Amino acid sequence: MSKDNQILEDLNSKEYEHGWSVNFETDEAPIGLNEDIIRWISTKKEEPHWLLDWRLKAFKIWQGMTEPAWANVNYPKMDLQALRYYSAPKQSNKPKNINEVDPELIAIYERLGISLNEQKRLQGIAIDVVLDSVSVATTFKETLGKLGIVFCSFSEAVKEHPELVKKYLGSVVPMTDNYYAALNAAVFSDGSFCYIPKGVRCPMELSTYFRINAANTGQFERTLIVADDSSYVSYLEGCTAPQRDENQLHAAVVEIFAGAHAEVKYSTVQNWYPGDKEGKGGIYNFVTKRGICAGDHSKISWTQVETGSAVTWKYPSCILKGDHSIGEFYSVAVTNNYQQADTGTKMIHIGKNTKSRIVSKGISAGKSQNSYRGQVQVMKRAQNARNFSQCDSLLMGNQCGAHTFPYIDIANPSAKVEHEATTSKIGEDQIFYCNQRGIATEDAVALIVNGYAKEVLNQLPMEFAVEAQKLLALTLEGSVG
Amino acid sequence: MLSIKNLHASIEGTPILRGINLEVKAGEVHAIMGPNGSGKSTLASVLAGREEYEVTEGEVFFQGKELLELSPEDRAREGVFLAFQYPIEIPGVSTTNFLRTALNQVREYRGLEPLDAVKFLSLMKEKMALVEIDQKLLSRSLNEGFSGGEKKRNEIFQMAMLEPVLSILDETDSGLDIDALRIVSNGVNKLKSKKSATIVVTHYQRLLDYIVPDFVHVLYKGRIVKSGTKELALELEEKGYDWIKEEVDSTATV
Ligand SMILES: Nc1ncnc2c1ncn2[C@@H]1O[C@H](COP(=O)(O)OP(=O)(O)O)[C@@H](O)[C@H]1O
């Protein structure tokens, strides 16, 4: 009893460190959402007609949809007509390469600890950065180009590789999929595009960094990753936003296509502004992420570390269509203060001998609510499908909540599906044990939490894992003792 | 080095320690014995700073500092080490990682540079030999799935790594077979120095054949009711605790 009560009084979380914004000149769409705005965006981006038509069709569909209410989250309804759907930093001429990018933009990213200067980058990670609505820089383009790898902003891909975009856009997440996916299809502004040709192993991590800078602006990026037969790519996504009192909307779509024997690893460290200690402000993160293992023996692996956002609604999923294909989902979702997360995955087994693995680690502190929602579906044709799910929840204090909603749906009796779930509290005796060896309470919490999340953190590329560990510790700072 | 004066402590309003007095000097080994429930672990926990226990009266000085004023981590950094009767499991955290964090925080407190990976590893190797512990055990999750004996051995390994000034061993002998007992005691004996002291909590005299105490104290109902030398332990072994209980209870005024 002694510590529990104290935990609750002592909620004094570390201020969000990326909560600054920069004033620079922008090209902005008028506030509101209608067909004219969509035309405005499409014209601004000099898009071909087929894409404008695609957007308008999505808008029609979206108008007939209602906001989903099934998730275990509570938030005041957003007025989508009060948002701005396009905001781009003004650049006199389109930059051809990194050296032509406005130094002020580069400075923003330097401040986030992301160096866009190719010479300075030690880790060999190619980065595409998206600020508000547009992609401002892509690094290592030439190195990748030699291997036939395309890694560029979505807008550029529309211009340079229209046949690829046309073929795969909306093929994994159709515009009809859900309310936010339809909205995204109508108004998406930019994002990253990546194509790995047959038989090519991408030699470096590809990474996209998203930042929302402008006020009252929604960010609707779209990422499309296509891994052709027998190729491999590891892709990282990071994000931050300034600290603002109003809630901001982020509704992204990520589509992954994996051909036969191809493998895609997609890792996210989500650090959108979570709102303040009283629950004011923060990002609404409503994201649709899905991959299709289209070819036999293909593999898609999602790893996510979710530390940010006021509200998170996100279910990275795998459609296991190819025989012997594998889907994986590794997740750590931590919530503190008034954050709410409803996240999980869907594994849809269609092909024979398909396998999926789900490891979800929820951590709740403060007055937050953390829900895991997962679906394992085995279709009739999916002979010998295998799934293993492990869903653990760790509670800190007694004012937070952890919830698990597993849905299992099996149409083929040969399927083997295992589900394990545990709920534990971070123990006073564990903290005391650490203290007794000279470890301060904050560091003890970090140690225990990182140990708890280890299986997921191990999936991340090294540099990212270190960052993720620090983020977990920061998010939970002040939540015990 | 350690001076406990009229220490009273209670848990959830129930008094457990009811006036402990004890002086421990550098270089000494003190054994604390007593029947189950007499307050031995409570005393160890209060010295280490466990929050559940409320100190209601008394003082404790450790190397001139008021021990009870310090946080648990600062007590550890000052050199107080408790080998737990029931070591705690921390899933996903290896002993190695745990000790590296601990050792570097202790070093920082003492104004020393952190040990780099190479130096840390060579220190580990040296101490591993001392308690004959397997490296494989040290890369597993701390105490998770360890046998009783492995847990105790791991406690003494941690003690060896942290080089404390005052070591309190709470029932370190329970759960050990005779070979493990010998190895663990050997380790403890090798770690003894003129500058450090050890408090051994046990209710069997068996351990004291290996770790020979300078003084033996009997704790009963929250007080030290008898003190003596090693011979007292032998006497207890032979006669049990009943004669002491009777002696105390017949004169009790509580
Ligand atoms: N958390 C607790 N709540 C209530 N009583 C406790 C608690 N911990 C210990 N006690 C009581 O305090 C007394 C002393 O316990 P302890 O110090 O563990 O004894 P010993 O180590 O000598 O066997 C016992 O009567 C025990 O039941």
Ligand SMILES: [Mg+2]
């Ligand atoms: Mg005990």
